[in-house]
Every structure is written in structure tokens, then in C-alpha cells.
Amino acid sequence: MDDQLIALYDRHVGTVFDRQMRLEALLDKHDAVGEMEYETSTARLSLGKVEFEAPILGTHALHNNSWLWAWSNKHIKLSITNRALGDAVRALVHRLNVHALGAPGFALEPLLGPELTESAVHILGVILAAELGYDAYFTIPHDRVIELVLIRNDRLKFTEKHPLVRVATQFPALLKSMPVLDHKAALTAYARDYALTVTEEPGVLKITDGGKDVLTATFDAEGHFAKMEGIALPEPTPVKKAAKKKPAAKKKPAAKAVAKKIAAKPAKKPAAKAKPPVAKASKKPVKAAKPVAKKLTKKR
Numbered sequence: 299m300d301d302q303l304i305a306l307y308d309r310h311v312g313t314v315f316d317r318q319m320r321l322e323a324l325l326d327k328h329d330a331v332g333e334m335e336y337e338t339s340t341a342r343l344s345l346g347k348v349e350f351e352a353p354i355l356g357t358h359a360l361h362n363n364s365w366l367w368a369w370s371n372k373h374i375k376l377s378i379t380n381r382a383l384g385d386a387v388r389a390l391v392h393r394l395n396v397h398a399l400g401a402p403g404f405a406l407e408p409l410l411g412p413e414l415t416e417s418a419v420h421i422l423g424v425i426l427a428a429e430l431g432y433d434a435y436f437t438i439p440h441d442r443v444i445e446l447v448l449i450r451n452d453r454l455k456f457t458e459k460h461p462l463v464r465v466a467t468q469f470p471a472l473l474k475s476m477p478v479l480d481h482k483a484a485l486t487a488y489a490r491d492y493a494l495t496v497t498e499e500p501g502v503l504k505i506t507d508g509g510k511d512v513l514t515a516t517f518d519a520e521g522h523f524a525k526m527e528g529i530a531l532p533e534p535t536p537v538k539k540a541a542k543k544k545p546a547a548k549k550k551p552a553a554k555a556v557a558k559k560i561a562a563k564p565a566k567k568p569a570a571k572a573k574p575p576v577a578k579a580s581k582k583p584v585k586a587a588k589p590v591a592k593k594l595t596k597k598r
Contacts, residue, residue: 299411303396307421308480310428312488314435315472316464317427320454321434324348336438336447338368339375343436343447352436352447353380355387355426358419359443363406365418370402383430383448390429417477419444461492462505462513466526469515473523481523485515 330346343352354376356367368376369384391399398409406418414421423435423446433454438445458464469485478484482503486496489505497504505513514528 299414300396300398300409302394303399303409303425304411304414304479305483306394306425306429308478308484309487311424311476311478312465312469312472312484313491314424314428315476316468316488317434317454319468319471320456321436321449324453334438336445338380339377341377341380341447343449350436350449350451352449353377353383355383355422355446355448357443357445358406361442363415363418364403365406365422366403386430387426390426394429414477414479419446420476422446423448458492461489461494462507462511462529463531465489465492465494465505466513466529466531470523470526480521482517482521485523 325345325348328346328348330348332346335344336342336352338354341351341353343350354368354374356365357371358365367384367387368374369381388400391397398404407415410418410421419437420435423437427433427435427448430448432448432450434449434451436447436449438447465485465488469488472478472484473481482498485503485505486498489496489503495506495508497506501517501519503515503517505515512528513526515526516524518524
């Protein structure tokens with residue numbers, strides 16, 4: 299396992315998960331229902347009526363748990379902009395000094411360890427989206443590979459009015475959706491990305507926004523997150539039930555609702571070893587598989 303790479307993941311996972319939730323909210327707002335389509339030659343991702351420019355980074359082959367960068371894959375055609383992304387990644391690899399990422403392809407388990415390998419596409423998505431300045435990432439599952447694309451879109455820009463509340467609600471959700479090894483480091487970095495002040499005490503983090511409110515996070519002896527307290531959280535918005543309507547005469551049975559296609563969520567547990575795939579990305583638009591617990595998934 300590359301400790302430097304894992305530390306970088308823990309550094310960014312809170313903020314990127316937050317952005318993935320905003321991507322999900324955008325798709326919900328536009329009722330992005332229907333088949334997902336992605337074309338590598340144009341780097342165009344369509345989710346219902348919502349479209350994004352989404353250059354592909356590479357593929358996780360499930361049959362042998364290997365990674366292949368898109369620009370090293372001879373079976374796909376990339377746009378000029380997408381090929382330029384390869385130069386940005388190579389420059390990043392040199393800056394981070396994680397030389398294993400500089401190869402055209404590589405085995406994932408030696409880099410991430412057995413516990414994190416199944417979530418490799420999400421771990422790389424978190425690191426590269428944050429380090430390269432993208433707003434989100436998206437995973438596209440096929441039978442034997444999972445493709446990873448990055449998204450940069452003005453509709454995902456935001457100004458958070460209540461960062462303490464946002465951190466208090468999203469961090470516990472993150473731990474249920476993504477594998478995180480260092481809970482305290484992840485929360486500290488997430489809060490500081492919102493320009494919040496973090497004070498560390500034995501087994502405790504105190505987070506403030508400069509006002510009177512103090513968010514206190516408690517951790518157990520092993521450093522695992524236990525609870526948060528100190529600020530009032532808003533009550534969940536109740537789901538409104540639609541009014542019942544009398545069926546019209548000779549009305550045809552309603553069709554089954556189409557499942558929303560959203561960013562695939564990683565498994566809640568760092569699952570055991572995943573069954574590996576072939577690293578050959580499809581050129582044709584494909585139907586998105588049902589997202590893994592999206593949220594992240596929330597399918598980042």
C-alpha cells in the first residue's frame with residue numbers, strides 16, 4: 299500500500315464526497331431519468347436531459363484488478379482535450395512523486411492494499427478530481443470494467459451558507475458510503491476546506507466558524523468517529539404524499555418507473571476482493587448499470 303497516496307485520499311475524500319452529493323442533487327432537480335449515454339470520442343456524458351463534458355481517465359479491470367489510463371488504451375478514440383488530460387495527469391504524478399501512477403497501466407492491490415482495491419475507481423476519482431480542479435467524478439460500469447470520467451460544470455459551483463451544518467450532516471454520511479482509514483484526518487481536512495477553524499484535543503476535534511457555535515466530534519481509542527454534537531441540525535424535510543386521484547375510465551395501467559441513473563456509490567464497507575475485469579473501454583453509448591449505493595455513486 300502506498301501510504302502517501304492513501305493520505306492524499308483521506309485529505310480530499312470529505313470535500314469530494316460533498317461535491318458528489320451536489321451532483322446527485324442536480325440530477326434529482328432535473329429529474330435525470332432514463333438511459334445514460336457516454337461517447338469517448340467527444341467526452342460527452344448524458345444523463346436524461348442533463349449533459350456534461352466528461353473526459354475519461356481510465357478503466358478498472360475487474361478480472362485482475364488492474365488500471366489502464368485512457369490515453370494508453372489503443373481500443374478507444376479520444377478528443378484532443380481528453381488527450382491533454384493525460385499530460386495533466388503525468389505532471390501531477392511527477393509532482394506527487396507517486397511513480398506507480400506514471401505507468402500506462404498497473405496493478406491496483408499493491409498500490410491500495412486488499413481492503414481498498416474494490417473501491418479503486420472511487421479512490422482515484424477523489425484524488426484526481428480534487429488535485430486537477432474538477433467539480434465531480436462519475437463511474438460507468440460495464441460487464442468487466444468500470445470507466446472513470448471527470449466532470450467540470452458551472453451548475454455544480456456553489457457558496458455554502460452554513461458550513462458547520464453541512465459538515466455535521468455530510469461527514470457521517472461519508473463514513474457510511476466510502477472507505478476511510480483516518481477518520482480524524484478526513485474530517486479535519488474537510489472542515490478546513492470550508493475555511494472552518496479546527497482545534498484538536500485528545501480524542502476530540504472542535505470545529506468553529508468564528509461565531510459562538512462549536513461543533514464537537516468525538517473519536518474512540520482507535521481513532522474511529524463516534525459522534526458529533528454542539529449545534530442544532532435542521533429537521534429532515536418531510537416527504538409530501540401525492541393526493542390520490544380517481545382513475546379515469548378505461549385508463550391503462552401505469553408503466554414501471556425508470557430508475558434514476560446517478561453517480562455510482564461505493565460499497566459501505568471496504569469489501570473483500572472484487573472480481574476483476576478487462577481494460578477495454580466501449581466506444582458506443584452504454585446503458586448505465588444500477589448505481590452502487592450512490593450516494594456517492596451517492597451513480598459519486
